[in-house]
Amino acid sequence: MPKRVKTKYPGVYYRDAERIGGTGIERVYYIVFKKDGKTCEEKAGRQYADDMTPARAAHIRGERIEGKRQSPKELRKAVEERKKAEEGKWTIDRLWAEYKRQKPDLKGIATDESRYQKHIKPDFGDKEPQNILQLNIDRLRIVNMKKRSPQTVKHILGLLKRIIKFGRMKGLCQNLPFAIEMPSVNNVKTEDLNPEQLNRLMKVLDEFSNPLSNLDHYIHAANMMKIALFTGMRRGELFKLQWKDIDFERGFIYIRDPKGGPSQVIPLNDGARAVLTSHIETGSPYVFPGKKGGLRTTISKPVNEIKKLAGLPEDFRPLHGLRHVYASMLASSGEVDLYVLQKLLTHKDHRMTQRYAHLRDFALKRAAGVADNIFNDIEINKKEVRK
Numbered sequence: 001m002p003k004r005v006k007t008k009y010p011g012v013y014y015r016d017a018e019r020i021g022g023t024g025i026e027r028v029y030y031i032v033f034k035k036d037g038k039t040c041e042e043k044a045g046r047q048y049a050d051d052m053t054p055a056r057a058a059h060i061r062g063e064r065i066e067g068k069r070q071s072p073k074e075l076r077k078a079v080e081e082r083k084k085a086e087e088g089k090w091t092i093d094r095l096w097a098e099y100k101r102q103k104p105d106l107k108g109i110a111t112d113e114s115r116y117q118k119h120i121k122p123d124f125g126d127k128e129p130q131n132i133l134q135l136n137i138d139r140l141r142i143v144n145m146k147k148r149s150p151q152t153v154k155h156i157l158g159l160l161k162r163i164i165k166f167g168r169m170k171g172l173c174q175n176l177p178f179a180i181e182m183p184s185v186n187n188v189k190t191e192d193l194n195p196e197q198l199n200r201l202m203k204v205l206d207e208f209s210n211p212l213s214n215l216d217h218y219i220h221a222a223n224m225m226k227i228a229l230f231t232g233m234r235r236g237e238l239f240k241l242q243w244k245d246i247d248f249e250r251g252f253i254y255i256r257d258p259k260g261g262p263s264q265v266i267p268l269n270d271g272a273r274a275v276l277t278s279h280i281e282t283g284s285p286y287v288f289p290g291k292k293g294g295l296r297t298t299i300s301k302p303v304n305e306i307k308k309l310a311g312l313p314e315d316f317r318p319l320h321g322l323r324h325v326y327a328s329m330l331a332s333s334g335e336v337d338l339y340v341l342q343k344l345l346t347h348k349d350h351r352m353t354q355r356y357a358h359l360r361d362f363a364l365k366r367a368a369g370v371a372d373n374i375f376n377d378i379e380i381n382k383k384e385v386r387k
Helices: 054-066 072-088 092-102 109-124 134-145 150-169 195-208 216-231 235-240 270-278 300-309 318-333 338-344 350-386
Strands: 012-018 025-035 038-046 252-255 264-267
Touching: 012 054, 025 054, 038 054, 092 109, 092 150, 109 134, 109 150, 134 150, 195 216, 195 300, 216 235, 216 270, 216 300, 216 318, 235 318, 264 338, 300 318, 318 338, 318 350, 338 350
Parallel strands: none
Antiparallel strands: 012 025, 025 038, 252 264
């Protein structure tokens, strides 16, 4: 071992050693002091690697004597203990990872992952549920309500609530000490088109769905809008629709993973059959493929241009709105009860279909009016006979 050299500072020494991260020699400083009647020698640091000087070593020695500084061994132990404590913490990040691991087939996981990374992880990822303040949740809700719809904010808060509930049910963490306040969402809005608007839309759709137009993205958009109108299928269901899901022979469309429920089948009516029969196959398994024949992720631009050309209301949502038009037409016809309508729309909860009840009631009222007319005619005929 190299010789220990004394410095001008009491209890501070150094030994020469090979330099770390460079060539040559550097000094390694040590301090010597008494603690609890025992003589202790500890390494203070290296000349270059730790930027250590005799004066700094002397300062460290003074703090060690006064009990203001831990020894290197004590520091290492404290770091290890902190590390173990951190590993034992069930933070939101860790809960989310475990949630995904235990629910690999969860529907909508890609959407949830996007919501988590964008809105939850930045402020809550490293927090344990019991350490989250109501102020933190309020800030998340208020900030997002300024630029996103109440429904979107509800989805974000709902995901956070779901993660914490999962952790609590598995005994991994404590629950929040307060209830998460959800934004008020008005889901009762039922978009509709009057006959004039619908006629204008169909005219534009017929123009763009013509295979001779040589505008593939418009052909797909137009035919997709027609299918939404004729079947009430959701945007995501149309994106996922594959040719093998269409049973032309028996007249059914297989719906893959509809929102909120298991896969189902709906009837292939004549209008949808005509569209799909004339729709050009591209070699992709998808009926309305995206880039390179893969799963489509957007159709916003062409459908919004079609909406504009047809002169539809500005707040009318091209695909989701047509689903409402489909449902409204069936409900108001008086020939389709709400149970059948629920099945056609693949609603998991009958309350979602209930928004069309007033249209059904109006149709029934019209039917009752027909009965009134019949009875009135009978009364008139009776009076004429008496005369």
